[in-house]
Structure formats: structure tokens, C-alpha cells
């Protein structure tokens with residue numbers, strides 16, 4: 001039984017670039033070379049002092065997905081085939097990069113630990129079969145479930161088929177099993193990715209139904225590797241867990257439901273931390289029965305290897321809380337959320353653009369208070385102010401901020417397909433010229449293209465007339481359009497209509513399905 005605890009500090013996001021990095025990786029003692037094993041954080045009460053925390057390994061902001069996998073996960077694949085169970089956790093506060101580390105993005109470089117692990121498992125399976133001239137056969141099956149409010153839900157099951165009480169768990173010959181959990185065979189990486197993406201759609205859809213954010217459930221993927229040689233069978237399991245973000249219950253906006261949720265998250269994380277500590281101290285008693293998650297995983301009961309990745313943001317907690325608010329709004333499904341981040345920033349016809357520019361100038365002159373960047377606000381002391389920053393309904397006061405929100409993260413790389421504001425000159429900049437002049441596109445069309453170009457299955461699938469299969473086909477086609485480091489993307493409706501599985505009718509459905517109400521909160525009277 002072994003446990004490795006490593007830390008990964010994520011880079012500053014675009015919105016945070018002007019912030020101070022306060023969490024740093026350092027080498028132990030007086031050494032200045034070698035791999036970092038220390039996380040250093042200044043003492044908030046006395047900046048001359050710093051707290052140091054020791055890990056098995058620490059990855060700084062520059063660490064790539066490949067490095068994390070190669071150093072921490074790839075070596076465990078061999079052990080999995082040699083009879084050990086492997087458990088991988090991403091642990092950390094909301095917004096620190098757990099999902100990025102575990103699931104990652106769709107490009108090869110961005111792929112997270114889970115798809116890379118599966119790729120390693122399939123490679124090893126083929127090698128094992130080849131080395132034994134087919135005498136040993138390997139079968140891979142997977143189950144995927146989430147634990148929300150201490151209830152277990154099968155992620156292969158459509159959300160509408162769920163029973164609110166979740167699936168029961170039982171002891172079965174000394175092992176804890178989830179009764180009725182689906183187990184799916186998956187023989188290739190492609191098959192795995194299809195199942196995994198579909199299950200993640202179920203996760204976000206059910207989160208919407210439960211009025212919850214998917215980051216408030218633990219998602220547990222179990223990959224069972226069955227090696228059969230004659231009448232002998234060896235079964236081992238690799239579990240990869242994207243944990244819910246730990247919560248601070250002192251937050252003033254935590255209502256009753258949210259308190260119940262976070263109490264349950266915090267309890268399970270506390271038990272998990274205790275189990276990990278007990279394993280690393282080689283204690284005889286491991287308190288794994290004290291929470292459902294550790295019980296189902298039998299953490300510490302199996303002859304296994306555990307790798308816990310502690311995800312950290314490089315910033316202080318107040319800034320992180322603000323980021324989370326912005327992200328939660330942005331991640332809400334487009335048809336349901338009056339989200340400014342899913343709405344386009346600027347109208348596109350020249351008349352509208354002109355009036356926007358004028359309005360922005362008026363807004364700047366009108367009120368200095370609103371020109372202050374969002375990061376100047378203290379989220380703990382003044383949450384209402386932050387909310388009003390996010391959802392300010394008076395048009396003139398929204399534009400400047402929308403730019404900050406929109407330019408962050410996934411959409412930023414595609415901002416050249418629509419007019420945007422050059423922050424150095426504060427001028428409205430025309431889009432990079434394209435054959436089809438996106439400047440003629442309506443905000444609704446731009447929003448549709450933006451959603452498509454996110455390559456986010458959960459968002460694309462929610463478009464009218466698009467199921468999981470179609471969404472997947474769209475994403476695959478976009479991936480096939482990648483050219484080296486350049487990500488392929490769709491510039492206009494015509495190009496969208498030519499993607500595999502999409503025709504003129506689907507495009508029209510998708511477009512009309514995007515509610516005009518999505519824009520009204522932000523742009524009031526804009527044409528869509």
C-alpha cells in the first residue's frame with residue numbers, strides 16, 4: 001500500500017494576469033536546483049514570513065499535462081497489470097484545475113490524466129496479449145458514478161431515470177458494492193471516449209436538474225482490467241476521481257441547501273484526507289467506512305497505489321472566489337442562463353457597433369466607479385456588489401466589464417471571429433477578415449458559433465436538435481480540422497452546415513433554439 005501526494009499549481013488565467021502570484025513551488029532546504037517538493041505561501045498576517053508545505057513532488061505553473069502523466073500516472077499502469085489497484089485523486093478548492101488535470105481538453109496536448117491513463121491501459125493490454133502470444137486476454141470495462149450529497153448516481157444512466165435516493169450500497173463478501181451500477185465494456189480508446197463524454201453530459205445535465213453545479217459532486221471513474229489466462233483470472237481496478245471543490249461555509253451567500261451540500265462535501269473530503277494520512281503513516285486502522293466514497297473505494301483496504309494531486313491556484317482565496325462566480329455563470333447552460341459570458345460582447349453591424357462604441361465612451365465618462373476592474377472588489381465583504389457587476393442590467397454599465405469576462409479562457413482564442421475591443425486603445429476592432437465576413441453575423445449566430453467552437457460536449461449537446469451523437473460528431477470534425485498548433489474552428493453558418501452530421505436544417509434549429517432572452521438582460525434592445 002503506497003500513497004504519493006503531489007501538488008500542481010495552475011497558471012494564471014487571462015483574467016488574472018495582472019495579479020500577484022503568491023503560491024510558489026520551491027526546492028527543499030538550501031538547494032536551488034532539482035525538482036521542487038515544497039509549496040510556499042506567504043503568511044497573510046505577516047508577509048515577511050512564509051509557510052512551507054512538503055510534498056512528494058510539486059509542479060509549477062509551467063507543468064504540462066504530459067509531464068504530470070509521465071511522472072505520476074504512467075508508472076502506475078505497470079503495477080495495475082501486476083496485481084495492484086490504482087487510485088488517482090484530484091483534490092482542491094473550486095477553480096484550481098482538478099477537472100483540467102483529470103479530464104483536460106480535447107486537443108492532444110490538453111488531454112488530462114484520465115484519457116492518457118486509458119491510452120496507457122490499452123497499449124499495455126495489447127503488449128500483454130502479444131507477449132503471451134494471445135494466451136492472456138485482457139478485457140477492460142468501466143463504470144462511472146457521482147456522489148452528490150452522499151448519494152450515489154450512475155452516470156451511465158440518463159438523468160430522468162435516476163431515483164432521487166440514488167443507488168444503494170451493500171457489503172458483499174468484505175467488499176462494498178454499489179447495487180445496480182452499470183458496467184460497460186470498452187475495447188478501444190475511441191469507445192471509451194464516447195462513453196466517457198456521454199456520461200459527462202449526464203453529469204452536467206443532472207447537475208442542472210438538481211440546481212447544482214457539477215463541481216459539487218465527486219465523479220468517480222472505475223476502470224476494471226480483467227486478465228484471463230486459461231482458467232485463471234486477475235482483476236484489478238484503476239479509479240480516477242475528480243473531487244468536488246472544498247467549500248468555505250463562512251461564505252455569506254451559502255443558503256440552507258448549499259450548506260447541506262458543502263457539509264457533505266467537506267465531510268467526505270475530511271474522511272478522505274484522514275484515510276490518506278492513515279495510509280501514509282501505515283496505521284493499522286484506516287477510517288474508510290466513515291464516508292460513502294472511501295467505503296466504496298475501500299481506500300486503504302486493497303493492496304494498492306494511491307496518487308493524490310493537490311490542485312492549487314497561484315492566487316489568494318478572495319480572487320479565486322470571484323473567478324468561481326464568473327465561471328459558474330459562464331458554465332450554466334445557454335438556454336437557461338441569462339449569462340453575460342455566453343452572450344456576445346458586441347453587436348456586429350456597423351450601425352450597432354458605432355452605437356456601442358459611443359455607449360461605451362459614455363459609460364466610461366459617466367461613472368468612474370464602474371470602470372474599476374472587477375478584481376478590485378472584495379468578494380467576501382461585498383458579494384452584492386460583485387453580483388451587480390456580473391448582472392448589471394443597465395446597458396451602459398455592462399459593456400466594459402463584459403469584455404473582461406468574455407476575454408477569459410476558452411472563448412478568447414476564437415475572438416478573432418468577431419469584433420472585439422482592443423484594450424490598449426479601447427477601440428472596437430474589426431474581426432480578422434474571412435471569406436464570409438463574420439461582421440455581418442447577428443449576435444445569435446455569433447453565440448452559436450462560439451458555443452460550437454468551445455468543443456464542449458455539454459454545451460453543444462444542449463443546442464436544439466443536437467443530441468450527444470451529433471455533438472460528438474461535431475467535436476470530432478473540429479478536432480480533425482486542427483492543423484499543428486492551430487485549432488480548427490467554424491467561422492460561419494455555411495461552414496457549420498457542412499460539418500459531419502449537420503445540415504442546413506440542424507443549423508437553423510440550433511440557431512432558433514438559442515433564446516433571444518439570453519441577450520435581453522445584457523443588450524436590452526439588440527436585434528438577434
Ligand SMILES: Nc1ncnc2c1ncn2[C@@H]1O[C@H](COP(=O)(O)OP(=O)(O)OP(=O)(O)O)[C@@H](O)[C@H]1O
Pocket residue numbers: 009010011013092093094095096097098099100101214215243244245311409
Ligand atoms: N494547468 C492548467 N493550465 C491551463 N489552464 C488551466 C490549468 N488548470 C486549470 N486551468 C483552467 O482553470 C480553470 C479552472 O479549472 P477547472 O475547471 O479544472 O477547476 P476545478 O478545480 O475542476 O473547479 P471545480 O471544482 O469548480 O470543478 C479552467 O478554465 C481551466 O481550463
